[in-house]
Amino acid sequence: MSLAHSRAGHEGPARGRPRSEAVERSIIEGVMKLLEDGVPLGDLSIERIARTAGVGKATIYRRWSGKEELFVDVLRAAEPEDPELPGTSMRDDLIVLLESLRQRGLMNRSSAMVHNVYAQMKSSPKLWNAYHATVVDPRRRLGYEVLRRGQQNGELRADVDVELVNDIFVGPMLVRAVMRPESELPEDLAERIVDTLLEGLRPAKP
Amino acid sequence: MSLAHSRAGHEGPARGRPRSEAVERSIIEGVMKLLEDGVPLGDLSIERIARTAGVGKATIYRRWSGKEELFVDVLRAAEPEDPELPGTSMRDDLIVLLESLRQRGLMNRSSAMVHNVYAQMKSSPKLWNAYHATVVDPRRRLGYEVLRRGQQNGELRADVDVELVNDIFVGPMLVRAVMRPESELPEDLAERIVDTLLEGLRPAKP
Structure with missing residues (x-):
């Protein structure tokens, strides 16, 4: 990379x-x-x-x-680049955000370096916290922004808690990309997750 | 326990x-x-x-x-009991399944023993695999069954992949219960996740 x-x-x-x-x-x-x-x-x-x-x-x-401070910068350098949001719709922005998590999962599988750094980081609370503060938290805040814009432009229900909805969007991708390293990460996964969620899971009323 | x-x-x-x-x-x-x-x-x-x-x-x-074989039984004994599904609806069953994950997360926070066993297990691929085979995989299969029953009785769209939908339901709870030990696990979280997902995220058409 x-x-x-x-x-x-x-x-x-x-x-x-x-x-x-x-x-x-x-x-x-x-x-x-x-x-x-x-x-x-x-x-x-x-x-x-x-x-x-x-x-x-x-x-x-x-x-x-x-x-430890040096390793935090190594961790950050080993991360996929921050995605550029297209800004065309909440849906499109969410797909790009989830796609970057998918890329993160793919890297973790293909790069022994990324995998090792990540595994070792987990056993150091100091590194783990620094990683969260510099990489994970800013991404989460970006997700909140995208969702709030969606509420403003009518793509997302106004009555939902954006923090919960953010976990609802990223959760399924993180489960596959991070928690279950053996699970599949097909190319259209980000799009399928976002569209399934927006569509809702109840059958359409006849 | x-x-x-x-x-x-x-x-x-x-x-x-x-x-x-x-x-x-x-x-x-x-x-x-x-x-x-x-x-x-x-x-x-x-x-x-x-x-x-x-x-x-x-x-x-x-x-x-x-x-290692003994530790696998210790891990299983330290897990919350397998939930009894009410069987009244897919929604109710899913809430019970998610609630058991929330309980798992709460235990991981309150019990140093559970926390330590879990943390140490992660560094042993053999224990990790045994834990997945005996605890995690059966739970996931239970989730698939609940979702398939929901497709049969019209609570869940018939055109969705149950494996993806299972990750969509458990993902947000796992992110909070397992990946972010500092995040809140309010009492109504299982219900809120399930209902938000069933309702769908798009605003109702006027």
Whole structure:
């Protein structure tokens, strides 16, 4: 996956200049390479990461206060890009949001690196919380926005709780993509989930 | 939680007589107690389990071929009881199924033992698979049956895939109960999910 479009380095002026972005990128890619080679997260020292990336330890510590902060950026870089919402309708936006979760599930199956990082992250409450704060929560808020726009333009009932409805849309995809790694993720899954939900499950009245 | 109604010992004649059930129960309860006291799964030897339960090692090996087989029964005993479906309607049955997942989530939050066993199980593919085969898969098949009955009696559209619809019903509850341990699990959640889904999300036509 390309890092060029990832969120690493998109932090604005605080993280700064292009030259420094390239250095960050090579450090993050170095960590990814080590993880892909099967080195467990716990065995990665700043020293080893510095050696792999061809930089000094100080260069790393200038950007991250420690290993865990660095790993959060690796996690973010390993995520699929944030989807661009077409904005044509709530339905279309929801399909794009669910499709990005499907891609996340596919990556988790095809990339040992993503799979390992994710599995190891779960056993570190600090990493898990940081991952949620920087990746999961913003996505959830994006979902709420899409649903509220749908309520405004008449695509979604106005009397439903958008937080519950968001879980109703993402739930079935997350169950398949994340909780049941052996389940199928067919290409039209996002569209089928969204359309089935919008249509409702009761038979049409005769 | 009471073991009296759990599935442990409900295996039929193969596991046999009431006296033997009581022995099994005391062994399983012994393991639970050790886990509640914070002993990690990996540190539990058959010897220690035998000592805690006040039985000989041979008594354990007569019932389970090893630690992992015993742990699978501990996992099953720690699960909420299989719900009794009222059978009055698909809606009512689905609410009971979802409510049992909500109870599972509440237990996972309130019981350190359940939480620890579950967390440790995830890191053992063998235990994870056994848990799925003995607990999760039968529940999923029960969901399919409920949905098929709903298609037959006109409560559910006949043109939807029951496997997808099952994920649509359980997904939002699982996301809250299992994936986001900090999310709320209000008392009426099962009912709200089922009714919102049956009603459909599109505004009623004027």
